[in-house]
Amino acid sequence: MSVLINEKIDNLLKTTSRSFYPTLKYLPKKVRGQIGLLYLLARVADTIADSKSGETDELLRLLRGYNDVAQGKSDNLPDFSSLAEIQENTHEAELLRNVQDVVDGLLVYSEEDRQRMLECLEIIVGGQILDLERFGPANEGGNLSALNDNSELDDYTFRVAGCVGVLWTKMSLAHLITLPAEKEGEFFEKGIRFGKALQMINILRDIPEDLRFGRCYIPEQELRKHNMKPEDLYDSKNIEKFRPLYDEYLDLTNEHLDAAIEYIKMLPETQFRLKASCMLPVLIGQRTVTLLRDGNILDSSDRIKVTRDEIKSYAKKLLRALIIPGGVKRLLEKNKNS
Template sequence: MPLPVAMKPSQNPAPSAREPGLVSERPPLEPAEAASRASGEGRSEHHPEVLQVLPTATPGEASDVDRASGTIRESISPKTEIGRAKRTALRPTSALGMNEGALGSRSPDRTRPGCPRKTGRYAGLSSPPGRMLRSVMRSRGVLQLLERVSRSFYLTIRVLPKPVRLPIGLAYLLARSTDSVADTSSLPVARRREILSLMGERIASVHTAPLDLAEVGSAQQVVAERELLESFEALITLLEHLEPGPRDLIRTVLATIISGQRLDLARFGGAGPGRVVALQTDAELDDYTFRVAGCVGQFWTNLCRTTLFPHDWVDFKALILRSIRFGKGLQLVNILRDLPADLRQGRCYLPLQALAAHGLVPGDLLDPASMERFRPLYTPYLDLAEKYLSDGWLYTTVLPKRLVRLRLACAWPALIGIRTLSLLRVGNVLDPNHRIKVSRAEVRSILARSTLLYPLRGSWQRLFDRVRQQPAA
């Protein structure tokens, strides 16, 4: 999901010996949870089959099923969700991008259920913004800051519906600020972990004293990253002025992301250009992709569900499950594409266990001539990423068709991701002098085709397969 954040209700075969499975087993249920499931709690009175329509999970995917179950166990019935939307703070909110309307209203537009009525520039904020907040929303606003930090994700944010543009953009900027701290190699690992903990506590409002990030900000070589860290407290102020529902969702996803960043530093603490450290197992890889991307799918889906289509009947449990896989697929594409750069920083995200099974060690991947030996290991990971992106495309196509902007925001990363995988299948990814990526011309073509074909339902839904089958050369 980036933050964009897949959906194929077919049964998946068990992973083969050469396919990198997600080897973690389903953890035992807590007594209360087991009793809840046994009693059928959470099933819709009118749709008792709702918990039975998920695709059968392989052992490697059981953890994703558990994550999805834990997210929406009490949000299965549309009737229940509508009631909860009226009782809690998870009301439709509208987004704010500079001088672009309001954050939202508590009174939905009667002509379109779930759509907020614009009632003022700062409607939907829990209190009027102060000077620091206004500075974020104007010339140093969220969208402008996003454009400077990440031009690619900025495209996604710009196309999103206004009601979710601000919370998703804000969540991304907060996550990007913590990522900048994690990547500041000039600071000791222990100090970076400490700062990440302080940032997590500040985001969660554990303490209210402003956090001084001058130490890490001055170490940034990229001006946009330094500006982002300098704006951290302004972003926190904006977060605190959000409605409780979006604010809590942002805090939850940031807690998961920061835990992944701190764990990443612990795992690769001794890594460097002269020493390559690898993850140990596929379970560690699965855990990493969930913490930094799969959880974003959960956040994205929960926010969009409560904000944009709270009254639409969808299989929400399947939606959450596939959003997790969508996010993990996008992160896996990044890992597989950025392999040579990560290796030269001392990090190998492909597990040591899988490398050893093919007679390889992490250091072998520094040599581009090792590609032929490496490809039998590399291809199954490409297949796994493709399966997750296929889930992502199905996730996109089952969203309400009237939400054109939301579907395009999901479609673009899925289409660019599947095109990237096609290029990775034929190129030498170990060559650091030839970075494999989709050209700007192809990106523009994908954006144009997906927009122009949208009114043609069949052609649009087949677009993913057409991009996947497009020749790499």
């Protein structure tokens, strides 16, 4: 893949993203850099908010200070060196050491594109701030807190991922495609659900990890309907009691993925790269949902994820599907329950 922004930022992007980077290479050049940079900007915020040490007030200060600089409200970038030192992931530590370079990447793009990216970042950071205020820092062994109800869950998935669907859609309409005015609202709605689908997968896949750090994204109100409380999710033996609710959320995720498929169908047939970049996360998402439905998500020793080899296989299948009439539809339908 050709240089997106510069070699340094491109390398940060490659090393901090396991599943997104392969998707990025399919994107048309006109929007590839903007989407990639937004990912890095958001990843900085996510790394700050999810740091496994530190006080809530300090993490909030760093997060707000970072966003103020990115948004052009301040020139005083916080010192992230101490936070970088405590990162378990060396790639995330390197990202924190190069935040200024990531922010400076915004200058490569037009004012209109910068505003699109920064609007999205503002929403994402707002979600991270809400997370810290709700749960506190991700310190192992802390008190367990849960979302209250499904409206909080839906709001969270929009703030951290649904808004990316909005950005993706805005970039596509600004640089790549034209849709009838009466179709744009539907296109944005499906784009939001596309983003929510991917975040729901993260939530439903990462339950044991989140619990370990005192965070439960399964709403307490819904757990009570099944005579459960957040603490019950620590015990893998409770999976059968939890499964009906868990399956409800997997069904919701599949409904969001179906909306993502409809989003892809709305793209012009000539936009092969744009279609491919949308299809790969859907294929991976469908497969992940199947694995989650079959496994015991409460068993922290059994990490459920799509392997790198499977991702490579999907990439090959995708290329074939794009050149065969009807191939995209058949691949998505076949993959949904495989």
